[in-house]
Structures are given as structure tokens and as C-alpha cells.
Amino acid sequence: MPIKLVGCNVAIVAAQFNPSIFSQLWLVRHGIVDEDDLLEGCIHTDQLARVSSKKFHLLVIPPQLQLVPTVPEEDEAVVVATKVGAIVHLLPHTPYVAIGMNFNWQVFPDSGTVLDLAKSLFYVPTSPVSAAVGDDNLGLGAYYSRDIFGGRMRLDIKPRSEGHVHADRLQFDFNFQFDLNQDNTGGNIRSIDHHLANWSKAKQESLRIAQAAVSTGVSI
Amino acid sequence: MVTQTRAIPEEAVDKRLSQSVMPRPNGMRNHDILAMTALAFLTQSCGELASAGEFLAQVQDEGISRPMLDIQEFDAMIARPVTRAGLSLMPMELSSADAHVIETALSNKSAKPTFATSRLPEMK
Numbered sequence: 234m235p236i237k238l239v240g241c242n243v244a245i246v247a248a249q250f251n252p253s254i255f256s257q258l259w260l261v262r263h264g265i266v267d268e269d270d271l272l273e274g275c276i277h278t279d280q281l282a283r284v285s286s287k288k289f290h291l292l293v294i295p296p297q298l299q300l301v302p303t304v305p306e307e308d309e310a311v312v313v314a315t316k317v318g319a320i321v322h323l324l325p326h327t328p329y330v331a332i333g334m335n336f337n338w339q340v341f342p343d344s345g346t347v348l349d350l351a352k353s354l355f356y357v358p359t360s361p362v363s364a365a366v367g368d369d370n371l372g373l374g375a376y377y378s379r380d381i382f383g384g385r386m387r388l389d390i391k392p393r394s395e396g397h398v399h400a401d402r403l404q405f406d407f408n409f410q411f412d413l414n415q416d417n418t419g420g421n422i423r424s425i426d427h428h429l430a431n432w433s434k435a436k437q438e439s440l441r442i443a444q445a446a447v448s449t450g451v452s453i
Numbered sequence: 454m455v456t457q458t459r460a461i462p463e464e465a466v467d468k469r470l471s472q473s474v475m476p477r478p479n480g481m482r483n484h485d486i487l488a489m490t491a492l493a494f495l496t497q498s499c500g501e502l503a504s505a506g507e508f509l510a511q512v513q514d515e516g517i518s519r520p521m522l523d524i525q526e527f528d529a530m531i532a533r534p535v536t537r538a539g540l541s542l543m544p545m546e547l548s549s550a551d552a553h554v555i556e557t558a559l560s561n562k563s564a565k566p567t568f569a570t571s572r573l574p575e576m577k
Contacts, residue, residue, distance in 0.1 A: 240460065242460050244458045244459070244460065244461070245458075246456055246457070246458055252469075276470070278469070278470065280469040280470070281466060281469035281470055283466070292461055292466070294461060294465060294466070294469045295469075297458075297461055299460060299461050330456055331456045331458050332458065333457075333458020333459065334458075335458075335459055335460050406459075408458060408459050410456070410458045412456065
């Protein structure tokens with residue numbers, strides 16, 4: 234049963250970012266991006282900054298900053314920690330609220346339909362909700378959340394399609410969120426550094442859980 | 454309200470881009486204000502800044518000091534070509550009243566506004 238990563242990013246939520254700060258000049262001068270690494274497609278306005286580089290994509294809107302590493306997997310953690318870490322250290326007075334890490338995995342059934350797979354994983358025939366919903370062209374998913382790594386993991390699982398009429402895969406959308414206490418003494422910056430170090434662990438945990446669907450051994 | 458740290462949806466990007474080019478109530482766009490204030494600032498205040506850094510520029514309008522620009526990475530080398538300087542200057546959140554004051558002041562040749570600069574507090 235194939236499984237593939239279709240997206241991952243780190244997101245920082247703040248009471249207010251100023252996207253105008255994130256000019257190419259500012260990023261280059263502070264060593265966040267090498268001048269030679271800049272790619273086409275950058276956008277800079279007072280409401281949005283989007284920077285594409287060979288190592289990451291950065292998107293900033295007033296409530297949120299998002300970085301998508303585009304390096305080989307073994308280098309992801311370093312890029313996340315050094316680039317996002319550098320930005321928050323350069324903007325210590327930004328009122329940071331929370332940090333999140335998102336991983337999106339897709340699981341494709343070897344045989345049978347994605348509904349068969351979803352049913353084998355989540356369907357409870359005796360559930361009154363199942364009975365009430367019925368099974369006419371049924372779609373099925375799940376939601377889980379739990380505490381982990383000092384934060385909260387949330388997992389949405391839904392059938393997805395891509396250019397097909399019918400869903401042909403299950404998508405596992407993981408969000409690891411670490412809320413930050415309001416702190417004027419630099420504690421938030423240290424907390425962000427601490428949580429950024431969880432990137433590899435969080436990614437491995439998300440893969441481990443998604444792989445559980447692959448290794449169910451259920452005959453479809 | 455529950456904080457969400459999921460990926461920024463495409464709709465949010467579209468919305469922000471739309472807001473960036475929406476006309477101000479008085480008909481001015483952000484970039485109009487930016488260009489006008491950058492030009493005025495350069496012609497009147499270029500040379501007053503010590504070096505690169507983050508500064509707060511204020512326009513003195515009839516004795517009232519109004520925050521106008523938050524200048525990032527300003528230096529003489531960047532400032533010379535006005536177009537490049539425009540990229541280095543950014544407007545702060547301007548109310549329509551502030552925008553109107555700036556527009557009026559900059560278009561009135563007999564009463565140019567006076568600019569003052571100071572480093573942002575966190576840079577002291």
C-alpha cells in the first residue's frame with residue numbers, strides 16, 4: 234500500500250506580523266536566504282510576502298508566517314530550525330502566539346476502494362451515527378487528537394481525489410501545535426527554538442501513524 | 454478563539470493580494486502613498502540618516518506629528534535610485550485621514566511637510 238508525503242510546513246502565528254519587513258533585501262542581509270538561492274515568483278506587498286528560494290518557500294500574512302522546506306529530508310530539520318529561528322530572533326518584539334508543524338500523507342489502497350480501506354479502519358456498524366447516515370455512496374474519515382511533545386497533535390483523515398471523480402486515497406493531515414505563553418522576557422523565542430527542534434520527531438510520528446493504515450493487514 | 458496553526462489556505466493568499474491593491478477610501482492606493490512619501494522623504498531628508506537601520510519617520514503637519522513610514526534597511530546606496538528606495542520604504546497602517554494629510558501636504562508646493570526621523574524603540 235503506497236504512502237507518500239504531499240506537504241509539510243512550519244507555521245508561526247502571531248498577533249501581528251508585518252509582511253513588508255520580509256523583503257528580499259532584509260532576508261539576504263540577515264543571512265536567511267542566500268542571494269543566489271532566490272527563485273522567481275516572489276511577491277512583496279504590505280499584506281503579503283511570498284519568497285521562493287532553493288531551500289524553502291516562505292509565506293507571510295499579518296496573522297501567520299509559514300515556511301515550507303524544499304531540501305532533502307535529512308536537511309529539513311536544520312532549515313526549519315535555522316531559518317525560522319533566525320526570523321523570530323530578528324523580530325523579538327513580535328507577539329508570538331503559537332507554532333505549528335503540518336504534515337500531509339496520502340495512503341493509496343493496493344486493491345479495493347478507498348472506502349473499503351476507510352471502513353476497515355474506522356467504520357463502526359453498530360454506531361447509531363453510522364446507521365443514521367446510511368451507506369449510499371458513503372465517504373468516511375476520522376479525527377484524532379492527543380497531547381504529545383509538549384503540544385497537541387490533531388489528525389484529520391479524509392478520502393481525497395486528484396483529477397478523479399471518485400476518491401482514490403486517504404489523506405492524513407497532521408497538525409502539531411505548541412501554544413506559547415505571553416512573555417516579554419524572550420521566553421517565547423526560547424520556546425519557539427525548543428519546539429522547532431521537534432520537527433524530525435513530529436514528522437516521524439506522523440509517518441508512524443499513517444503507516445499504521447498501511448500495515449493493518451486487512452484484506453480488501 | 455482557538456488558535457489555528459494549519460497551513461495558510463490559498464484563499465487567504467488571494468484575499469491578502471486583493472487587499473494589497475484595493476483603493477483607499479480617498480482613491481489612493483498603498484503604492485501611490487508609498488511612492489509619494491518615498492520621493493518626498495528622499496528629497497527632504499536624504500543624508501539625515503546615519504546608516505542602515507530601522508527608523509520611524511514622522512511627518513509634521515501643523516504641529517501634529519504623525520507616524521508615516523517605517524523604514525527598513527535604509528542607506529544612501531539604496532536611496533539614490535528612487536525606485537529602489539521605494540522598495541525599501543513601507544507605509545505604516547495609514548488611516549484615510551492620515552493618507553489625506555500626506556496627499557495634501559505633498560501636493561502643496563508652498564507648504565511642504567517637515568520630516569523627522571528616529572530609530573524605532575526596539576533598535577535603541
